[in-house]
Amino acid sequence: MAVGSRVTVVARPRRRDGAASSQFMVELLGTKAVQGEEPPRILHFNPRLAGDFTGRPVIELNTCYRMQWALPQRCEGPPSRPEDDRVDGEIKCEKWTRDDGPKTDESSSNIKWLLNSLIGKPEPDEVSVDQAYPFAEGKLFVLTITAGLEGYHVNVDGRHVASFPYRTGYNLEDATGLSLNGDLDIESISAAHLPKSHPSFDPQRYLEMSEQWKTSPLPTEPVELFIGILSAANHFAERMAVRKSWMIATRRSSNSVARFFVALVSTCG
Incomplete structure (x- = not known):
């Protein structure tokens, strides 16, 4: 969508x-x-x-x-x-409305609005039927x-x-x-109004391949915080979720670095 x-x-x-x-x-x-x-x-x-x-x-x-x-x-x-x-x-x-709650009808709402209008205090927001x-x-x-x-x-x-x-x-x-x-x-x-293509078929058009999700090069100066994230090779969705959430702060920081350590796995099919 x-x-x-x-x-x-x-x-x-x-x-x-x-x-x-x-x-x-x-x-x-x-x-x-x-x-x-x-x-x-x-x-x-x-x-x-x-x-x-x-x-x-x-x-x-x-x-x-x-x-x-x-x-x-x-x-x-x-x-x-x-x-x-x-x-x-x-x-x-x-x-x-719920069965255990008070109910109002259209006539009572209209009467209330009319009385408020007569005294110069109309409250149109309250004129509604439950x-x-x-x-x-x-x-x-x-x-x-x-x-x-x-x-x-x-x-x-x-x-x-x-x-x-x-x-x-x-x-x-x-x-x-x-x-x-x-x-x-x-x-x-x-x-x-659905999109014409999906990221899986046209990845260059979508955020998954955007520069904003790529990590910055390692700094030449010492850093105060290094975050290592262990991940399996088939956990791409989890890594993208991390990139799009708290990892944004590390990319904008000059004294912290985050890197994924991806382990290769084999599946039997």
């Missing part, structure tokens, strides 16, 4: 026979980093219609690399706090995932539901696959 790319899924949640509730997963996948392991889940979008341990509807977003899950982002009904970081100006979790959980069993939905500058944005039926910031170590172009699993009847899948 690239900035501006989007994937749209039209589907309908369903309940399995004998299951207490339904859930499904929409995932953006990368290429396999190591033979024998599952590809990394760059974006894991998991609505659980009847909740999990909370017993309430929830949407969980996460990443998984080398079969290790990161810290999840859970949207459980309340909106993100005002002081929380935003993603391209969007909050991470939108508000929806939105329900965006998914329901048997109800058709249109889900769109858009890649922004700072993260992924998820819209359902034209309404923003959640935004998920890019995690360190992943490149936007790494998302090359789409996976749909769970209790879902799929109507259609479409994608738009």
Whole structure:
């Protein structure tokens, strides 16, 4: 994917026979980093219609690399706090009503706005009808995932539901696959504004071969800190993640150096 790319899924949640509730997963996948392991889940979008341990509807977003899950982002009904970081100006979790929470209707919201207007204190931001959980069993939905500058944005039926910031170590172009699993009847899948080529086939156009990721020559003067990093030959993805994160500081420093010590391995196939 690239900035501006989007994937749209039209589907309908369903309940399995004998299951207490339904859930499904929409995932953006990368290429396999190591033979024998599952590809990394760059974006894991998991609505659980009847909740999990909370017993309430929830949407969980996460990443998984080398079969290790990161810290999840859970949207459980309340909106993100005002002081929380935003993603391209969007909050991470939108508000929806829960069965155990108070609900408002359109008429009461309009009456409140009218009364505030009469006394000269209109509050248009509060004129909103509480939105329900965006998914329901048997109800058709249109889900769109858009890649922004700072993260992924998820819209359902034209309404923003959640935004998920890019995690360190992943490149936007790494998302090359789409996976749909769970209790879902799929109507259609479409994608738009995808890049014309992938780094694996046109490496000179992408950051993997860029000069900014190459280490500087060894300095002629003594250094204060030398960092040696042991790595296997087939752990290229891990080395790129290091180059794109904390190793940037060593390249900009004049008194520290970092180098990889790569061990050659043989695999039996």
